Amino acid sequence: MTVLSRSAMEKSLPLLSTAIGHKLRRAQLLVFQDFHETFASLKLRPTEFAVLALIATRPGQKQTEIAEQLSIKRANFVALMDCLENRGLAERRKGDIDRRSHSLHLTEKGERFVEKMTQLWRHHEARIVRRLGGERNSELLIDLLDTLLGSESNIEAHQPEKQAAASS
Amino acid sequence: MTVLSRSAMEKSLPLLSTAIGHKLRRAQLLVFQDFHETFASLKLRPTEFAVLALIATRPGQKQTEIAEQLSIKRANFVALMDCLENRGLAERRKGDIDRRSHSLHLTEKGERFVEKMTQLWRHHEARIVRRLGGERNSELLIDLLDTLLGSESNIEAHQPEKQAAASS
DNA sequence: TATTGTTATACTCTATAACTATA
DNA sequence: TATAGTTATAGAGTATAACAATA
Helix, strand or coil, rough: CCCCCCCHHHCCCHHHCCCCCHHHHHHHHHHHHHHHHHCCCCCCCCCHHHHHHHHHHHCCEEHHHHHHHHCCCCCHHHHHHHHHHHHHEEEEEEEEECCCCCEEECCHHHHHHHHHHHHHHHHHHHHHHHHHHCHHHHHHHHHHHHHHHHHHCCCCCCCCCCCCCCHC | CCCCHHHHHHHCCHHHHHHHHHHHHHHHHHHHHHHHHHHCCCCCCCCHHHHHHHHHCCCCCCCCHHHHHCCHHHHHHHHHHHHHCCHHHHHHEECCCCCCEEEEEHHHHHHHHHHHHHHHHHHHHHHHHHHHHHHHHHHHHHHHHHHHHHHHCCCCCCCCCCCCCCCC
């Protein structure tokens, strides 16, 4: 339909269709849009989802630890955690050794919430995987993104079952 | 180093390491961080880069057309375009036929700016491609992202030279 | 009446500095 | 002195409604 203008061909201008950052941003917005629709009933934002997932996976971590894993400034984490605490999903406990720190835990209600959340999450992920054309492409994408991200995001000890795409 | 907690293994909680949206967001932030460092000298943001690239590729498009291609609300596009116009890089011209609309063009200064911008952009992209492990992985990633994005982003008539990953 | 560009506004996300209480 | 959490605040980015000029 749309044809590249002569001026663009001649001067080899930046094409957004080849700009990795631009494509990543659009893809992320698309996935987050699906996330918002999926989790509208639970009134859960991506960041809140991530916080609950991290607390559930390893309870007792300090606020700053959770915040750092998500690249959230500790100042901005406060309101986020206030919200989860006000909803009765998670709680802060005074550290016994270091009484400055708060260790984070799920409440019982939070545990049940995470179970529901996990169900919805599987549907959401399945939808994205389908859009990507299947598990194989999905794993390929994650491997490529991990390669791009480098060593910064191996928190949960992800075991690659197949050779990463980067090794070729 | 870090080991997955027993609770996470037993209940199969959401692992952020397998959450596509989460990885896409982190990857996008990493690429945009490099973008910011690369274009700090030109005081150019990703969105401004995209607008200039679109105007340069096909001059004369209306504000709303450019805005829509970038998923920017036309109300928010005004200040953005004001900025580019105040810097003398681009200009609005009253449409001859439809005098409500403004067609967008680069100034001569804007043309020169886009040339410099393009140089920096190549360095930026090359850095990302290197981080990804080479051209092959880069093309693979773009194909996967295009598959995810579907038909929404084929504005510049990107010609896939090899079979898309999605076809397997 | 509908559309283009615009203004005003509000809400979210993010970033920084400074405070408090503990260490 | 340094650190964990907090508060306040400012700056982006984004969303909606309403208006003027034009179709």
